Amino acid sequence: MDNSIDKLRDIWDDIPEGLTEPIDLSQEEFINRYMDVFHFGNYFYLIFNTLKAEIEYVSPSIEHVLGYTAEEFYLPFVIDRIHPEDLPYFYHYEQSAVRFFSGLTKDLVFKYKFAYDYRFKTKSGAIKRIQQQTIPLLYFPEGGVRTLTILTDISHLNVTGIPKLSFIGMQGAPSYYNVPLTQEFTTANRLFTPREREILRYMVQGKKSEEIATLLGRSIFTIRNHRKNILLKSGCKNLQELLVKSIREGWV
16 A cells, blocks of 8 residues: 555646745635536545645545545555546546646636546445546645546446546636546647537436526427537537536536
8 A cells, every 4th residue: 555655646746846936725625716617526625735635634424425425535545445447537637637738838727727537435345436526726835736536436337338528618728638548738629619518517406408408598499409519529429428428527
């Protein structure tokens, strides 16, 4: 287990020094400012410090999601409960995230979050599929970063296959979906128009066409036409496939 943590320390040591000016915010301000993620299942969040390789805070809702208490949830414990087949992807994606954020200009470093999924062993011994979304909160002058990480149970979506990594742009920044296991970051063209992305977001929330039409002030026929276009552009055969793909690839 010590080797596992040392490997992560080596990865996080590559976070550059002085990337941004230090930010002094309370934990509550952190959450209010950056909890702008879309939740599609039961979730909890934590504050992580890469400089110390320590989890600084875990929300109490972890017990509802994984069965563990916040006090039980520390880094070696976490590494030990990630599925062994998914652990190499965990390391690789953390390394990819360091490279990605290190290559951003200062005006972009707080406009991105990254997301990937993996299988995790719960306290009862069951295996759940968890999606991890991470947002940088502040960069330390001596290197390292404090992050807000949201972990969501996506087991009900029946997601299978190898973990997928995406870098999600916020505030108008472009997104990079399903990043391959290479040194390169290739951006996917935006598949959908802003209106289609808005409708897709409502679809993932489980809203029917009639509800979406009311919320957007559009006719039911317009909404149904948008839904057909969304399904066609996505390359998916049905709604369930679309919802799973939308979440894993960061379309919502």
